[in-house]
Amino acid sequence: MNHSNLQAPLSVSGLTVAYQKKPVLRNVSFEVPEGKLIGIVGPNGAGKSTMIKAILGLLPRVSGEVEIYGKRYQDMRKSVGYVPQRESVDWDFPTNALDVVMMGRYGHLGWFKRPGTKERDMAMDCLAKVGMKEFAHRQISQLSGGQQQRVFLARALAQHADLYFMDEPFVGVDAMTERAIITLLNELKAQGKTVLVVHHDLATVREYFDWVMLLNVELVAYGPTEDVFTKSLLHQTYGGRLAVFDQEDGAVLVESR
Amino acid sequence: MTLLSWSVLTDPNTQWILIGCMLLGLMSGIIGSFTYLRKQSLIGDTLAHAALPGICIAFMLTGVKSLPLFFLGAFVSGLLATLLITVITRYTRIKADAAMGIVLSVFFGIGIVLLTHIQHSSYGNQSGLDKFLFGQAASMIASDVYTMIGVSAVIVIASSLLFKEFKLLSFDPGFARGLGFPVGFLEQLLMFFTVMTVIVGIQAVGVVLVAALLITPAVAARYWTDRLGLMVVLSGLFGAISGVIGTLISTTTSNLPTGPLSVLAATVVFVFSVLFAPQRGVCAKAVRRIRNNRAIRMAEHVREIQHSPVYSKEESL
Amino acid sequence: MMEFWIIGTGALVAIACGILGCFLVLRRMSLIGDAISHSVLPGIVIAFMISGSRDSLGMLLGASVLGLITVFLIQLFQQSGVQSDASIGVVFTALFAVGVVLISLNARQVDLDLDCVLFGEIAYVHWNTISVLGIDFIPKSVWILGITVLFILVIIGLFYKQFKICAFDPAMALACGIPVALFHYVLMGLVSMTTVASFESVGAILVVGMLIVPASTAYLLTERLSVMILYSVLIGIACSVFGYMIAAWLDASIAGMMVTVAGAIFAIALVFSPRHGLLMRLRRRRKWAEVAG
Numbered sequence A: 001m002n003h004s005n006l007q008a009p010l011s012v013s014g015l016t017v018a019y020q021k022k023p024v025l026r027n028v029s030f031e032v033p034e035g036k037l038i039g040i041v042g043p044n045g046a047g048k049s050t051m052i053k054a055i056l057g058l059l060p061r062v063s064g065e066v067e068i069y070g071k072r073y074q075d076m077r078k079s080v081g082y083v084p085q086r087e088s089v090d091w092d093f094p095t096n097a098l099d100v101v102m103m104g105r106y107g108h109l110g111w112f113k114r115p116g117t118k119e120r121d122m123a124m125d126c127l128a129k130v131g132m133k134e135f136a137h138r139q140i141s142q143l144s145g146g147q148q149q150r151v152f153l154a155r156a157l158a159q160h161a162d163l164y165f166m167d168e169p170f171v172g173v174d175a176m177t178e179r180a181i182i183t184l185l186n187e188l189k190a191q192g193k194t195v196l197v198v199h200h201d202l203a204t205v206r207e208y209f210d211w212v213m214l215l216n217v218e219l220v221a222y223g224p225t226e227d228v229f230t231k232s233l234l235h236q237t238y239g240g241r242l243a244v245f246d247q248e249d250g251a252v253l254v255e256s257r
Numbered sequence B: 001m002t003l004l005s006w007s008v009l010t011d012p013n014t015q016w017i018l019i020g021c022m023l024l025g026l027m028s029g030i031i032g033s034f035t036y037l038r039k040q041s042l043i044g045d046t047l048a049h050a051a052l053p054g055i056c057i058a059f060m061l062t063g064v065k066s067l068p069l070f071f072l073g074a075f076v077s078g079l080l081a082t083l084l085i086t087v088i089t090r091y092t093r094i095k096a097d098a099a100m101g102i103v104l105s106v107f108f109g110i111g112i113v114l115l116t117h118i119q120h121s122s123y124g125n126q127s128g129l130d131k132f133l134f135g136q137a138a139s140m141i142a143s144d145v146y147t148m149i150g151v152s153a154v155i156v157i158a159s160s161l162l163f164k165e166f167k168l169l170s171f172d173p174g175f176a177r178g179l180g181f182p183v184g185f186l187e188q189l190l191m192f193f194t195v196m197t198v199i200v201g202i203q204a205v206g207v208v209l210v211a212a213l214l215i216t217p218a219v220a221a222r223y224w225t226d227r228l229g230l231m232v233v234l235s236g237l238f239g240a241i242s243g244v245i246g247t248l249i250s251t252t253t254s255n256l257p258t259g260p261l262s263v264l265a266a267t268v269v270f271v272f273s274v275l276f277a278p279q280r281g282v283c284a285k286a287v288r289r290i291r292n293n294r295a296i297r298m299a300e301h302v303r304e305i306q307h308s309p310v311y312s313k314e315e316s317l
Numbered sequence C: 001m002m003e004f005w006i007i008g009t010g011a012l013v014a015i016a017c018g019i020l021g022c023f024l025v026l027r028r029m030s031l032i033g034d035a036i037s038h039s040v041l042p043g044i045v046i047a048f049m050i051s052g053s054r055d056s057l058g059m060l061l062g063a064s065v066l067g068l069i070t071v072f073l074i075q076l077f078q079q080s081g082v083q084s085d086a087s088i089g090v091v092f093t094a095l096f097a098v099g100v101v102l103i104s105l106n107a108r109q110v111d112l113d114l115d116c117v118l119f120g121e122i123a124y125v126h127w128n129t130i131s132v133l134g135i136d137f138i139p140k141s142v143w144i145l146g147i148t149v150l151f152i153l154v155i156i157g158l159f160y161k162q163f164k165i166c167a168f169d170p171a172m173a174l175a176c177g178i179p180v181a182l183f184h185y186v187l188m189g190l191v192s193m194t195t196v197a198s199f200e201s202v203g204a205i206l207v208v209g210m211l212i213v214p215a216s217t218a219y220l221l222t223e224r225l226s227v228m229i230l231y232s233v234l235i236g237i238a239c240s241v242f243g244y245m246i247a248a249w250l251d252a253s254i255a256g257m258m259v260t261v262a263g264a265i266f267a268i269a270l271v272f273s274p275r276h277g278l279l280m281r282l283r284r285r286r287k288w289a290e291v292a293g
Helices: A048-055 A097-109 A117-129 A145-158 A175-190 A202-208 A231-238 B002-010 B012-037 B043-062 B067-091 B096-120 B129-134 B142-161 B163-171 B173-178 B183-205 B210-222 B228-252 B258-276 B282-307 C002-026 C030-039 C041-051 C057-079 C084-105 C114-119 C122-127 C140-158 C160-168 C170-175 C180-202 C204-221 C225-250 C254-272 C278-292
Strands: A010-019 A022-032 A037-041 A063-068 A080-083 A163-167 A194-198 A211-216 A218-224 A242-247 A250-255
Touching: A010 A048, A010 B282, A022 A048, A037 A048, A037 A175, A037 A202, A048 A063, A048 A163, A048 A194, A080 A145, A080 C170, A097 A117, A097 A145, A097 C160, A117 A145, A145 A163, A145 A175, A175 A194, A211 A231, A218 A231, B012 B043, B012 B142, B012 B163, B012 B183, B012 B210, B012 B228, B012 B258, B043 B067, B043 B096, B043 B183, B043 B210, B067 B096, B067 B183, B067 C278, B096 C030, B096 C204, B096 C225, B096 C254, B142 B163, B142 B183, B163 B173, B163 B183, B163 B228, B173 B183, B183 B210, B183 B258, B210 B228, B210 B258, B210 C084, B228 B258, B258 B282, B258 C084, C002 C030, C002 C140, C002 C160, C002 C180, C002 C204, C002 C225, C002 C254, C030 C041, C030 C057, C030 C084, C030 C180, C030 C204, C041 C057, C041 C084, C041 C180, C057 C084, C057 C180, C140 C160, C140 C180, C160 C170, C160 C180, C170 C180, C180 C204, C180 C254, C204 C225, C204 C254, C225 C254, C254 C278
Parallel strands: A022 A218, A037 A194, A037 A211, A080 A163, A163 A194
Antiparallel strands: A010 A022, A010 A063, A211 A218, A242 A250
């Protein structure tokens, strides 16, 4: 899809989400430029996943507006792809990898149309892109954690969206999957797509993302990685929970728990 | 008119039923608080259904209708049922809810087959067995009530003596094991009490509704307090009150069964608790939520005003 | 002919329950199915009191509404902090109690036998025939069940992909714009309808067995949802055929025997299933032990 208008892929203003008494996300406003890989970083309980879910309307929000390419999310669903956390589904479900990827097409198929050969081929392509073609007919419970994550990514690819949200795609995956995901993210970027990734490994932020959002209930900082991913801003985000080891090739940051 | 109907209460039979239902409510309320906190609310339902084949087999083997024998039969099949649920959930991909449904319905199916077999065969003293399963509080007699007094006394005494053990068991069984408590034994004991309650309850309210006696008062009590001790007492109290109200309505009105009325009385207590309990009640929560949202918005507003650059009137002039 | 209709009725129940059961089992809502099958009772009684007859479609409708109310109440209590098991227990027992009280209050007008509601009377289905379009030899319950099965086939057939994704990944479904709540309630409505359509023949309690047991057995045997549904239906039909034959031989409850057979088939699958059976598990573990040793 080509959004010739100059609207930002995503603009959020005054987003506040609360569980019971405590706001878990307070007055967050930002605008996402097109064609960037954006890492969302912050300590545990900072509201990273909550923010994605609230943007996608999966959680009720106390206040705030969300616009996707200048329109309401409800009208732009087809331009948005979502990769939830791997644990959010039951991997014992009786289905195979190919079938899960085809689910990415369901939103486009409309109410009555069934997935056919076209969807099948599309899903196969997406599986191939994440290096999982040979596992297409494998029952999903028999895939490793990394392979399951790649199936989820392939499903998001099948959505043919312009704006992607990924919730901790690097958690519990092997090195090979991590590389596959990163290659994929760069490919998406090359196609002019925008990707927001919830990320928790500070060591790889600089390497993976163009832009960074530092979040701890409130938006601490947001912008190009070199401007934002600084020691002082990280300290501000993580409070005392951050250990910094200075090494020859730069600072290695570890979140202490 | 009212005078006439209330005079029924002086009838010794009615008094026995009243005492019986009250005791039943009391003990199921107490045991129910522990099963609720152990997240095994529907265990009562499973045990009630699973009891049927056990009772039938006990009857078929001995040919006599005796409560202790039925106890034994129900306990054995109840134990088998819980064991099967554990095996199915632990060793296959089938989840707990389905495992429970499978065991419950299959045991009950087997029970019904045995029951019809008994009814169609030439077992002598079989009448009343099906009544037993659908509950007839009205048929309760003095000897039944004596049994119930005994059972409830055991349960009340045991739960007060073993209060801290049961508490730990409900909260953190792993930790209890670490402390050296005989967790397996305690679990079996609680299970044994549950079976006793269920069997007595089946007699009064029937297989389907016995679950309510264990669940509803406990959930209602949970709404009023965060302390286990108080919760157990309240739950027992709610159960007893429901039993009394059920019996009163049923004896003073014509033709209404006691069991369902007791369950409905407990449900009324529950709904009242859900709506009006001070901290966790729906009303209290709604008021709090409205206040919180307002407070959050207000705080945001203040923050915005503080953070935004100051445009003073002088400037605009 | 009698045998044909009894087995036919059982098979129709098996088809309806087999299809819906798969979704219940996969969505971890087996016990909600149990709850619905009990709490439709007041709906049946009220519809009966209004229409004064047992064959009305109104009964089907009244009970379906009650089923939806059940689901709604369970969710309501869950959201207000009651554990899910407990809220299921509270709701279905309360509604069942209402049903029993209503029956007792109207004992004269309502010719509904509680035993019949709980156990069903599949042995007598062929006695109760009605004339539709001039065909007068088909039993009433076969008509009602037939319509129900047709309805289920159409709805699930049309919206298979939606039901599937709602069962697998509701969050993703919601993000795609699929009305997850609507499909949830449609499924629950179908379950209620099936319960009511079957209650006369197999009884409220055994409907649960037919909903959950064949579907769970199928879940142990396959890795594809469509195959799972097929197996579930076939197993259900086998249960009704063998259940009837054994019950006739032993002179015992047909409905009870149907579920007993279902339990036996489940037990076989539990032990011998090629991929998920206990035996396979044991063998696999032994192999690992050998490799390790």
